[in-house]
Amino acid sequence: MIFERGHFIYEFWVARFSLLAGLWTTVSTSFLTIVIGSALGLVLGLVLAYGIWPLRFLARFYVDVIRGIPLLVLILFAYYGLALFKISVTPYWAGVIALSAFCVSHVAETVRGAIQSVPAGQDEAAKAIGLPFLKRVRYVILPQALRRVLPPWVNTALEMVKGTTLLSVIGVVELLLASQQAIARNYLILQFYLAATLFYFIVNFAIAQLAAALERRFRRFKY
Template sequence: MDFVETFLNWEVFQRTFPMLWKGVWNTLALAGVILTLGAVWGVIVCLIRLYAPKPFRVLAIIYIDLFRAIPILVLLVLVYFALPFIGIRLNSFTAAALALSLVFSSFTAEVFRAGIQAIPKGQLEAAEALGLPFRVTIWKVILPQALRIAIPPHTSNSVAIAKDTSLASVVAMPDLLKQATDAQALTANPTPLIVAAIMYLIVLLPAVRLVSYLERRFSNA
């Protein structure tokens, strides 16, 4: 059996493509949920970290440090397999989305903290002098400026967490990698894994190029 017949088998590809296509959409759905929830919660945690009373700031620091340090694979196993022991049962999609969102939110919080702290303090003082309420100052003055600073690293983190969705296969979530490994076992041929790798590249390469563009764009702004 030659290389093409082993790794690029057309017949195997045709048989397994529906499984892989389903995996692509599951992966995109999972990534979308993670990026949305993680970004929103990360900004909230960042604001707590910077402006809340001290006890809440300490809790936010612990949260950020904990979820930045814990390996994603360990967190996935804990969320999916350990929570049922305290009466919380989550399906594989929800467990994966929760675990990865917690991790992504911690990195998002740090990125936006750096962005906010890079803004001159005079901006906040000027808003206070104008009598703007604190929530308006944050929403209208601070966050828009912090966003410009945070976009490149935040986009880079988004690509990284999108790649990490492949770890969801550990909790039997039918993402692209899980579907590919199942298809490989079904056909006894590695072609589905090669096709899955190509699909990951098709999805992620444009995102990687977007990161490079944003880094150039905002470094020159």
């Protein structure tokens, strides 16, 4: 047992740079995906809730189509399909594009539902005191809607982190693939998968803590 533990420590030390590079790839792609997906998803959610009919139709079409396509298919299309349109992207950015497109559709639907769940009386009261549309949305509707958005947003963010494991199919060396490459050299299967699990837990725990901090901040809005 002591020998096996020492062997794992040695092999982990040997593979540390590749594992850290894989972890950085996982963290960076997750971060970009969540930021881009949340920002564009918020805009698309507002279009779904308040947009004029043509824009609302296009937004609804996009959300329904993307949500109905498996994430792996989106990743493969972003890498191989875009090349058909003479658009060349690296595997890394193809992964970011695919994950972001998937994240946008889920965040947009979440934002739309949260906005429409705010009691209509809130908007009417804001309108009665003379607030224009944009200020009603910014100061009255969104602060209340964002509290409802946070729990499903956390789930979507965690799914994006787990979704990075699929990027290995287009050659992106993220954390899981880096762990598998290390396992191929030393056959310490359980140990390296447990180490990868710990890294994924740390990333997801950080996201959950960020969401908890945001929820405490929004808690001051009473309705």
